[in-house]
Amino acid sequence: MTTTADQPGPFSSVTVLGLGEMGTALAEAFVRGGHPTTVWNRTAAKARALVERGARQAATPREAVAAAPLVIVNVKGNATAREILESAGADLVGRAVVNLTDGTSAEARAVAGWAAEQGAEYLHGQILTIAPGIGRAESVIFYGGSAAVYERHRSELALLAGRGTLVSADAGVPTLYGMAVHGTMWGTLNGFLHAAALLSNEGIEVTRFLEQAAPSVSALLATLPSIAAEVDRGEYATPYGALRHHLPSIEDLVRESRARGIDHELPEYTLDLVGRALDAGHADDSYSRLVEHFQAR
Numbered sequence: 486m487t488t489t490a491d492q493p494g495p496f497s498s499v500t501v502l503g504l505g506e507m508g509t510a511l512a513e514a515f516v517r518g519g520h521p522t523t524v525w526n527r528t529a530a531k532a533r534a535l536v537e538r539g540a541r542q543a544a545t546p547r548e549a550v551a552a553a554p555l556v557i558v559n560v561k562g563n564a565t566a567r568e569i570l571e572s573a574g575a576d577l578v579g580r581a582v583v584n585l586t587d588g589t590s591a592e593a594r595a596v597a598g599w600a601a602e603q604g605a606e607y608l609h610g611q612i613l614t615i616a617p618g619i620g621r622a623e624s625v626i627f628y629g630g631s632a633a634v635y636e637r638h639r640s641e642l643a644l645l646a647g648r649g650t651l652v653s654a655d656a657g658v659p660t661l662y663g664m665a666v667h668g669t670m671w672g673t674l675n676g677f678l679h680a681a682a683l684l685s686n687e688g689i690e691v692t693r694f695l696e697q698a699a700p701s702v703s704a705l706l707a708t709l710p711s712i713a714a715e716v717d718r719g720e721y722a723t724p725y726g727a728l729r730h731h732l733p734s735i736e737d738l739v740r741e742s743r744a745r746g747i748d749h750e751l752p753e754y755t756l757d758l759v760g761r762a763l764d765a766g767h768a769d770d771s772y773s774r775l776v777e778h779f780q781a782r
């Protein structure tokens with residue numbers, strides 16, 4: 486197959502705007518992958534190591550954008566990402582912009598809309614790894630926006646994360662996926678750390694608990710698909726695991742936590758949620774009924 490620096494392909498040119506911790510890792514992946522890589526960063530000195538490894542440093546974002554059909558932007562905040570792209574002016578026309586900057590879904594959609602008005606194709610990406618994870622087979626990036634850009638630049642994007650997935654034509658959706666993963670993570674971690682406090686307060690090794698309770702913990706995670714299906718259907722009736730059965734266990738956890746002088750705010754929050762659902766007449770429903778509490782505006 487014959488390719489040139491300006492056409493997508495194994496050795497097509499790539500531009501990276503932003504060389505913070507993450508932007509540097511992204512640029513390094515392209516250099517390692519053999520792509521002619523042009524970089525730009527507000528603080529020019531941060532490009533030094535990349536240039537030593539073969540990257541070309543542009544003096545301005547405009548010069549950088551003009552150098553490649555694929556333009557990656559990764560900075561702090563979408564307002565900054567847009568400002569940098571804006572300074573490329575008419576050179577943005579016809580470029581494929583992949584914005585890997587974190588923010589809200591509305592911010593991602595705003596940059597997408599603006600980029601379309603400039604005549605650029607646009608893909609937003611949500612990175613779900615830290616900088617050292619860039620380039621690894623197990624790393625995840627969710628993409629949303631132009632399917633054409635995703636398909637055309639699949640091989641370049643694959644250098645960033647082995648598990649890149651186009652999740653939507655909507656540029657706002659990847660950030661929601663990222664938040665959903667992080668939200669699940671924080672909820673799970675908070676519950677586990679409260680449990681760890683309960684155990685360590687008694688002098689029980691948390692590692693030993695986890696080894697012995699592993700089947701119960703795994704079974705818990707295995708319930709997520711059925712919870713997801715219930716939420717999607719908006720139907721919460723269940724033949725087992727009804728909300729009313731949760732109540733005594735949560736009350737016990739609150740009393741145990743109070744008696745030990747460990748945090749009782751977290752179990753009390755759960756008790757409050759379950760209590761309200763029971764008061765609303767949902768005693769025989771599955772735990773997934775509580776989604777209505779979180780959906781409330």
Ligand SMILES: NC(=O)c1ccc[n+]([C@@H]2O[C@H](COP(=O)([O-])OP(=O)(O)OC[C@H]3O[C@@H](n4cnc5c(N)ncnc54)[C@H](OP(=O)(O)O)[C@@H]3O)[C@@H](O)[C@H]2O)c1
Pocket residue numbers: 503504505506507508526527528529531559560561562565569585586587588612613614615616617
């Ligand atoms: N680091 C990670 O492991 C990680 C993981 C997942 C996602 N992310 C996301 O990746 C993005 C970059 O994060 P990072 O960790 O690389 O941040 P960082 O190390 O703090 O770097 C920030 C980058 O933004 C640039 N920047 C900030 N304000 C600017 C402005 N007003 N004008 C021009 N450039 C500006 C910085 O330029 P200067 O060098 O000139 O200051 C630098 O290139 C963020 O959205 C972050 O949430 C990072």
